Amino acid sequence: MPTWEEMLSEAVRIPKELESVSARVLMIDRDLAKHYLGSNKSNYRKMSRSHVETITRDIKKGLWKFSNASIAFDRNGQLVDGQHRLLAIALSGITTPVLVVKGMPDESANNPSIDTGMRRRAHDHLKNNGTVNGREVASTVRKICGLLLENVDAFDRCVTDAAVVEIVSCNPDIERCVRKMMPVKRICPVSIAATWFWVAVQEDEHLAHQFADSFNGDRECTNLDASVKLREILMLEKASSRHLTMRRQLSLFFSAWERKKLNAQVKGLRELKQIKIPRFVRDRIIEMRKPRTELN
Numbered sequence: 044m045p046t047w048e049e050m051l052s053e054a055v056r057i058p059k060e061l062e063s064v065s066a067r068v069l070m071i072d073r074d075l076a077k078h079y080l081g082s083n084k085s086n087y088r089k090m091s092r093s094h095v096e097t098i099t100r101d102i103k104k105g106l107w108k109f110s111n112a113s114i115a116f117d118r119n120g121q122l123v124d125g126q127h128r129l130l131a132i133a134l135s136g137i138t139t140p141v142l143v144v145k146g147m148p149d150e151s152a153n154n155p156s157i158d159t160g161m162r163r164r165a166h167d168h169l170k171n172n173g174t175v176n177g178r179e180v181a182s183t184v185r186k187i188c189g190l191l192l193e194n195v196d197a198f199d200r201c202v203t204d205a206a207v208v209e210i211v212s213c214n215p216d217i218e219r220c221v222r223k224m225m226p227v228k229r230i231c232p233v234s235i236a237a238t239w240f241w242v243a244v245q246e247d248e249h250l251a252h253q254f255a256d257s258f259n260g261d262r263e264c265t266n267l268d269a270s271v272k273l274r275e276i277l278m279l280e281k282a283s284s285r286h287l288t289m290r291r292q293l294s295l296f297f298s299a300w301e302r303k304k305l306n307a308q309v310k311g312l313r314e315l316k317q318i319k320i321p322r323f324v325r326d327r328i329i330e331m332r333k334p335r336t337e338l339n
Contacts, residue, residue, distance in 0.1 A: 063146035098131035
């Protein structure tokens with residue numbers, strides 16, 4: 044493996060068109076970000092408002108970390124890459140360290156190789172941190188946080204990847220709930236069942252485990268037990284190839300749970316108009332979404 048000095052030697056001379064390229068770390072504040080955005084005059088990419096909002100939210104909460112992802116300019120001073128990050132910094136008003144590259148070849152913004160790398164998702168970061176079943180855990184976090192939204196169908200977009208990793212590190216019980224409900228993956232999404240179980244175990248841990256065990260088939264119950272009836276309904280609907288919305292499946296879990304708490308036998312389950320979450324659980328979700336590193 045050649046040393047850095049050897050790579051800069053005559054034997055491996057950098058192509059002439061790249062000799063102008065330089066890079067350094069700069070602390071970019073709101074004013075500098077706006078100044079740089081003034082060089083964004085011929086970008087053919089439309090700005091994504093949702094992406095800017097995501098980055099802005101992470102910066103404000105202290106979740107946006109320094110990385111090798113750079114803001115780049117060509118030899119003419121034209122912004123090549125980084126318009127979303129610059130706008131997010133300007134909107135957040137928080138000075139952020141960024142790797143800035145200058146002197147890129149002309150027309151670098153039109154390079155078809157740019158932005159083609161495979162994105163790391165929340166479950167990739169969780170796996171790197173040692174989390175088992177990272178994909179299901181990440182999805183469960185988003186659904187738990189989405190329980191407070193009026194539009195429950197949007198809950199998979201309500202938490203950024205950085206926030207997911209932060210929440211999992213501070214709330215290890217979420218991973219335990221996912222592990223408990225993994226056997227249901229052939230019946231319904233594990234994240235749906237784990238979201239219900241996370242809420243239920245805080246209401247009545249013993250009864251929640253009884254319900255989960257009978258739903259998973261690990262405990263015998265009568266055919267009129269709420270957990271058995273729920274399993275039967277979900278299996279029938281899955282077999283019919285009907286498109287089951289996440290909202291309906293969650294609603295059926297909580298509907299069965301309400302009957303279970305009353306120790307009532309059931310012949311059928313109705314979808315709830317509104318999922319009722321205990322106040323203390325709602326408060327925990329609100330607190331859970333406040334990162335430890337939140338900035339004022």
